[in-house]
Amino acid sequence: MSAAHVIADDAEALAASLAAEFRKGAAERDARRLLPHAEVERLSASGLLAVSVPAEFGGADVGATTLAEIFRLLATADASLAQIPQSHFVYVSVLRRQGTHEQRKFFFSEVLAGRRFGNAQSEAGTRHVQDLRTRLAPQADGSYVLDGVKQYSTGALFADFIPVLARAEDDTLHVAYVPRDAPGLTVVDDWDGMGQRTTASGTVRLESVPVPADRVVPHHLTFRGPQLHGAVAQLLHTAIDTGIASGALAEAVEFVRTKSRPWFESVDEGHATAAEDPLLIQRFGELAIRVRAAEALLREAARAVGTADVDLTDDSAAAASIAVATAKVAAAEAAVELGSALFEVAGTRSALDSLGLHRHWRDARTHSLHDPARWKVQHIGRYVLNGTRPPRHGLL
Numbered sequence: 001m002s003a004a005h006v007i008a009d010d011a012e013a014l015a016a017s018l019a020a021e022f023r024k025g026a027a028e029r030d031a032r033r034l035l036p037h038a039e040v041e042r043l044s045a046s047g048l049l050a051v052s053v054p055a056e057f058g059g060a061d062v063g064a065t066t067l068a069e070i071f072r073l074l075a076t077a078d079a080s081l082a083q084i085p086q087s088h089f090v091y092v093s094v095l096r097r098q099g100t101h102e103q104r105k106f107f108f109s110e111v112l113a114g115r116r117f118g119n120a121q122s123e124a125g126t127r128h129v130q131d132l133r134t135r136l137a138p139q140a141d142g143s144y145v146l147d148g149v150k151q152y153s154t155g156a157l158f159a160d161f162i163p164v165l166a167r168a169e170d171d172t173l174h175v176a177y178v179p180r181d182a183p184g185l186t187v188v189d190d191w192d193g194m195g196q197r198t199t200a201s202g203t204v205r206l207e208s209v210p211v212p213a214d215r216v217v218p219h220h221l222t223f224r225g226p227q228l229h230g231a232v233a234q235l236l237h238t239a240i241d242t243g244i245a246s247g248a249l250a251e252a253v254e255f256v257r258t259k260s261r262p263w264f265e266s267v268d269e270g271h272a273t274a275a276e277d278p279l280l281i282q283r284f285g286e287l288a289i290r291v292r293a294a295e296a297l298l299r300e301a302a303r304a305v306g307t308a309d310v311d312l313t314d315d316s317a318a319a320a321s322i323a324v325a326t327a328k329v330a331a332a333e334a335a336v337e338l339g340s341a342l343f344e345v346a347g348t349r350s351a352l353d354s355l356g357l358h359r360h361w362r363d364a365r366t367h368s369l370h371d372p373a374r375w376k377v378q379h380i381g382r383y384v385l386n387g388t389r390p391p392r393h394g395l396l
Contacts, residue, residue: 004045005047006058006060007051013051013060013070014070016046017074018042019077030078030198031353034198040116049088049111052089052092052093053111053112057112058108058109064232064305068239068302069239071236071243072242072243072298075246076246079359080197083196083201083240084154084158084199084200085155086155087119090232091117091163092117093228097222099217103214103215103217118153118154118162119153119154119156120150121150121164122152123149129371132165132166135166135169136168137169144212145210146208146211148206149205150206153202162178162179162180164204177217182210184210185205186207193366195359195364197362226308228305228308230392230395231304231308231320231321233394235298235302235305238301240367241331241334241368242294242295242327242331244364244367245290245294245338245339248361249288249291249338249342253284255350255357256345260345260346262277274347283345293330293334297323297326301326301328305324307319308320318389321379321396322380326376328376332368342360376396
């Protein structure tokens with residue numbers, strides 16, 4: 001790997017967006033499930049994957065608003081490509097909060113050089129999402145051994161290091177940062193989701209994987225005080241959903257302007273093109289409002305995260321989590337609606353499989369299943385009505 005560019009600040013980070021470049025091949029990659037190895041390498045080389053590295057360690061240390069906008073822009077072009085680095089930034093954040101100085105020095109230098117984190121977090125077949133069977137067993141020399149099986153391991157196939165979420169002997173939660181080529185670690189490309197087809201969110205198998213002591217971070221400590229772990233992770237998911245909605249609207253506008261035929265009754269009333277149809281104009285107005293609202297809530301949520309990061313208290317962390325939860329609910333609804341409404345406004349021809357326009361709805365429907373919006377609405381209601389702070393479980 002050649003040396004990655006090091007981005008200096010927020011302005012350069014936003015200017016470095018690769019959305020236009022990635023948009024060109026998005027439909028073909030989705031249709032043929034062409035894994036975006038070259039595009040992910042391009043992301044690394046651009047320096048975008050290192051923009052959250054703290055200034056103390058040579059990074060741009062961009063704010064939450066900038067980070068959310070980077071993800072939104074990427075998702076307007078290709079929701080799979082936007083999803084791949086989501087865990088990367090989450091586990092950079094874990095190091096920022098719980099890593100020792102030496103761990104941060106080592107890993108942040110790796111990230112600045114273009115190295116990528118994946119994830120081995122979720123497990124299938126357990127009682128619930130936080131019921132983890134993967135175990136981190138201590139050895140006589142102070143090191144550890146990992147055993148377990150992980151699913152939905154987005155980013156693992158493209159990673160240099162795979163952060164593995166595991167329980168220690170006392171059942172506390174830890175993250176082990178394991179090299180992709182570690183003995184006993186296998187990444188299986190068996191993801192067959194209907195959407196986000198090229199994220200390679202498959203299986204990671206861990207069979208007596210050796211882990212040095214200095215590659216383990218005590219993640220359970222994250223949740224003992226006010227924290228933004230969940231808010232940051234969910235903010236990036238929100239940005240992806242918002243980007244899907246924005247991208248679907250842009251595709252619909254382009255299609256109706258250039259390809260859709262006007263309905264004959266509209267022509268009879270004097271409207272020569274589909275774009276002049278007053279009923280379509282009305283519907284596009286409604287859809288634009290949905291997208292603008294999602295974008296505004298995303299910005300508000302990012303500002304709340306930034307404010308809490310400056311002065312982290314129980315109250316500021318709660319306000320940030322609620323702002324992000326609000327934005328996430330609105331963004332998921334907008335993404336699914338826009339992905340479907342694209343066909344409503346564009347007409348029959350837009351449903352041709354060869355055009356690949358259905359990827360927006362499939363990506364939205366798949367990504368919005370990450371965690372249930374109904375529980376976010378519940379916590380928002382409790383907070384608004386009774387002042388109940390949301391729980392510190394990392395998914396809000």
